Amino acid sequence: MYSKELTKGTLLPIILKLISESDKMYGYEITQKVKEITKGKIDISEGALYPILHKLEADGILETEKVFLGKRVRKYYQITASGKLAIDEITAELNDFISTLQLIFNSKTMKL
Numbered sequence: 001m002y003s004k005e006l007t008k009g010t011l012l013p014i015i016l017k018l019i020s021e022s023d024k025m026y027g028y029e030i031t032q033k034v035k036e037i038t039k040g041k042i043d044i045s046e047g048a049l050y051p052i053l054h055k056l057e058a059d060g061i062l063e064t065e066k067v068f069l070g071k072r073v074r075k076y077y078q079i080t081a082s083g084k085l086a087i088d089e090i091t092a093e094l095n096d097f098i099s100t101l102q103l104i105f106n107s108k109t110m111k112l
Contacts, residue, residue: 001040001041001042001043002041002042004048007042008048010094011044011048011049011052012052012056012090013090013091013094014034014042014044015030015044015049015052015053015056016056016061016079016083016086016087016090016091017087017091018030018033018034019062019077019078019079020079020083020084020087023078024065024076024077024078025076025077025078026074026075026076026077027046027049027050027053027075027077030044030049030077031043031044031045031046031049053077056077056083057077059086060080060082060083061079061080061082061083061086061087062077062078062079062080062083063077063078063080064076064077064078065078
């Protein structure tokens with residue numbers, strides 16, 4: 001499993017990517033899908049997930065739908081129209097950042 005410090009800056013794009021590829025997702029489903037895809041290398045805690053989801057909802061990137069399951073309520077998140085533009089920007093920024101990191105880690109460092 002990767003350290004929380006290493007994954008912290010990538011949680012928002014990961015969450016947006018997963019939700020954008022689904023019609024809608026609920027919180028626990030997101031955490032389990034990340035665990036499944038990464039074979040347990042990335043574990044998103046509820047304490048990290050829900051503040052991000054709430055911020056994305058407040059920013060108009062996500063909208064929610066409440067579904068009643070017996071006595072429980074499940075809150076599904078889905079991407080808004082304006083959220084789709086934000087995902088493209090965030091994905092482009094993350095891909096550029098990864099390319100920049102590769103410049104550092106895949107090259108020999110120059111001695112001055």
